[in-house]
Amino acid sequence: MDARTRGEIRQHLEGRVARLRERSRQLEDHLERLEAEEVRDSADKAVAAKQDDLLGRGVHANRAEMQQIAAALERMNRGDYGVCSECGEPIAKARLLAEPNATRCIGCQERLEQRGSAAT
Numbered sequence: 555m556d557a558r559t560r561g562e563i564r565q566h567l568e569g570r571v572a573r574l575r576e577r578s579r580q581l582e583d584h585l586e587r588l589e590a591e592e593v594r595d596s597a598d599k600a601v602a603a604k605q606d607d608l609l610g611r612g613v614h615a616n617r618a619e620m621q622q623i624a625a626a627l628e629r630m631n632r633g634d635y636g637v638c639s640e641c642g643e644p645i646a647k648a649r650l651l652a653e654p655n656a657t658r659c660i661g662c663q664e665r666l667e668q669r670g671s672a673a674t
């Protein structure tokens with residue numbers, strides 16, 4: 555992978571992390587507000603619990619994605635980023651932008667999935 559492509563992907567990932575961080579902050583704020591609110595009756599309580607659950611999952615998913623991106627950036631720093639672990643060919647830039655943690659090229663990934671041992 556050339557330096558220019560790596561730079562582009564790094565920039566994309568760093569932008570994504572910044573947005574995720576902001577989103578996490580908003581979700582956490584919202585969760586805290588929900589928890590602080592008086593819940594009047596059991597119907598409201600059910601709605602609140604559901605919202606709480608959804609928000610909690612959102613926070614969790616955001617964190618998981620941030621960790622994945624951090625791992626991708628770390629591999630980039632080590633210099634073993636963007637190379638297929640199966641065939642050693644470079645992984646397409648578009649694929650890396652969509653799936654920063656991909657460790658296989660699309661061809662190898664599809665072959666694996668067809669064999670029924672799908673993993674990214």
Ligand SMILES: [Zn+2]
Pocket residue numbers: 638639640641642643658659660661662663
């Ligand atoms: Zn491959």
